[in-house]
Amino acid sequence: MQRFRPQNPDFENTVRDSFSRQPFMMLVGARMERVAPGLCEIVLDHREDLTQQHGFFHGGLVSSIADSAAGYAAYSLYPEESTVLTVDLKVNFLNPAEGARLRARSEVVQAGDILYHLKADVFAEGEGQSVHCLTGYFSMMCLHGRKDTVNLGRTGEGT
Amino acid sequence: MTNRMQPDLEQGLLAGFESRNFMRHLGVEITVLEQGVCDMALDHRDSLMQHGGRFDSAVLGALADMAAGTAGQTLMPAGERCRTAEYKLNLLAAAEGARLEAEARIVKAGRTLKVAETNVYCINESERKHVAMALVTLVADGTPRQEKDV
Numbered sequence: 001m002q003r004f005r006p007q008n009p010d011f012e013n014t015v016r017d018s019f020s021r022q023p024f025m026m027l028v029g030a031r032m033e034r035v036a037p038g039l040c041e042i043v044l045d046h047r048e049d050l051t052q053q054h055g056f057f058h059g060g061l062v063s064s065i066a067d068s069a070a071g072y073a074a075y076s077l078y079p080e081e082s083t084v085l086t087v088d089l090k091v092n093f094l095n096p097a098e099g100a101r102l103r104a105r106s107e108v109v110q111a112g113d114i115l116y117h118l119k120a121d122v123f124a125e126g127e128g129q130s131v132h133c134l135t136g137y138f139s140m141m142c143l144h145g146r147k148d149t150v151n152l153g154r155t156g157e158g159t
Numbered sequence: 160m161t162n163r164m165q166p167d168l169e170q171g172l173l174a175g176f177e178s179r180n181f182m183r184h185l186g187v188e189i190t191v192l193e194q195g196v197c198d199m200a201l202d203h204r205d206s207l208m209q210h211g212g213r214f215d216s217a218v219l220g221a222l223a224d225m226a227a228g229t230a231g232q233t234l235m236p237a238g239e240r241c242r243t244a245e246y247k248l249n250l251l252a253a254a255e256g257a258r259l260e261a262e263a264r265i266v267k268a269g270r271t272l273k274v275a276e277t278n279v280y281c282i283n284e285s286e287r288k289h290v291a292m293a294l295v296t297l298v299a300d301g302t303p304r305q306e307k308d309v
Contacts, residue, residue, distance in 0.1 A: 090247035090294055092274045094267040109292065110251040117249050117292070135266055135274070137249050137294055 004038035004108060007079045011037065014080070015072045018148050022068070030065055032072070038108035040073040046100050046126075057097035057124070062104075062134050066091065066120040069106035070138035074116040075148075077108060083148040084140055087115065091136030098133075099126035106138070116140045162194045164233055172232055182225055185218065189229065195265035197230035203257045214254035216291075219279050223248060223293035226263035227275035231297040234268050239299060241273060246295040254290040256283035263295075273297040 008014055012035045019025060019032045025042075028050060034041040042065045044050070044057075052058045067086055075084040106120035122134035146152070164172070169192060185207065191198035201207070201222055209215040224246055231241045263277040279291040 092267070092294060092296060094274060109249075110289070117251055119292075132267070135276070135294065137247055137292065139249065 002038065002108070004077050004111060006037040006077055010080075011035075011076045014148070015040070015076050018075065018083075019068070019072060021149075024064070025068055028061060028064075030068065033103075035072065035076060038073055038077050038111070040069045040076065040106055042069045042072075042104045044102045044104075054096070055098070057102055059093060059097070062093070062097045062102065062122050063089070063091050063136070065102060065104040066106065066122050066134055066136055067138065069104040070118040070120045071140055073106040073108055073118055073120075074111075074140035074142070077111050077116070078142050079144065081145055081147060083143045083146045083152070085143060087139040087141050089136055089138045091134055093134055095124070095131050095133045097122065097124050099124035099129070099131065101125045102133075103130075114142055114144075116142065164192060164194055168233070168237055171237060172229070175232075179225075181221070185221065187222060187225060190260070192229070192233065194233050195230055195268065197226045197233065197263045199226045199229070199261045199263075201259045201261075212255060214259055214281065216248070216250055219250065219254060219259065219291045220246070220248045220293070222259055222261045223263070223277040223279050223291060224295060226261040227277045227293065227295035228297060230263040230265050230275050231273045234265060234273065235299065239301070241297040242300045244272075244296040244298045246293050248291055248293045250291050252281075252288055252290050254279075254281040256281040256288070258282040259290075260287070271299050
């Protein structure tokens with residue numbers, strides 16, 4: 001992995017605080033585990049109401065936690081007064097997401113000024129096994145000068 | 160997956176490569192060929208550049224796709240081929256330099272579908288810069304549909 005120097009010395013608290021304000025991640029029970037400059041891991045325990053008709057974790061949700069991990073891996077390198085939005089994502093599902101827990105892990109590949117390129121992978125864990133079930137590319141936008149705590153959507157202050 | 164290929168399979172693959180006119184047109188060479196692995200290289204030529212002396216992004220895409228497809232081909236049984244269903248290319252930095260090098264690896268080798276990742280680097284005097292990455296879906300060509308395939 002590349003070594004990145006964070007612009008925000010308090011990046012870990014900034015990232016964890018932002019994640020804690022995401023209602024959707026709360027809804028599905030996702031937790032943030034590791035945070036490092038340019039890296040983030042999110043885990044999600046199995047719940048029956050998160051599965052699709054075959055009993056696997058729903059693909060949209062597998063993508064969602066990868067997206068969230070990628071967003072926060074990028075955000076860890078952003079300046080203090082900024083926020084993050086996903087620009088695009090492409091994922092390939094490699095194996096069914098079946099197991100006690102999912103672990104999404106994302107790393108920054110290229111940090112630009114406005115656009116950040118990331119890779120993310122999701123692993124299904126359980127019974128001492130870890131199965132690679134998703135790999136994908138993400139582009140994240142850095143919105144300079146925008147506070148993450150001001151809710152862009154609900155206050156009507158969006159771009 | 161760093162095993163050498165069976166020589167006859169490798170010969171067949173290299174012979175097939177010779178008939179790929181577009182890649183010959185570009186001047187692409189295979190530098191590494193193993194099971195699930197293909198590295199390719201392409202030297203600077205004026206006809207491949209966009210304005211400003213950078214490799215055109217279409218050239219990066221073509222090289223990434225070709226390396227991924229060939230990496231997939233190394234895992235196909237003799238006489239069967241795979242083709243690209245789709246790919247996503249992220250352009251990371253300007254490709255200014257004397258040479259492009261692509262490294263393709265198969266991430267998942269299913270019977271019908273394979274997923275490859277290609278990283279493309281641009282070589283100049285001082286560095287080997289990561290300029291593009293591609294995530295490629297390959298599908299087996301012409302194999303009968305099987306109920307067991309998911």
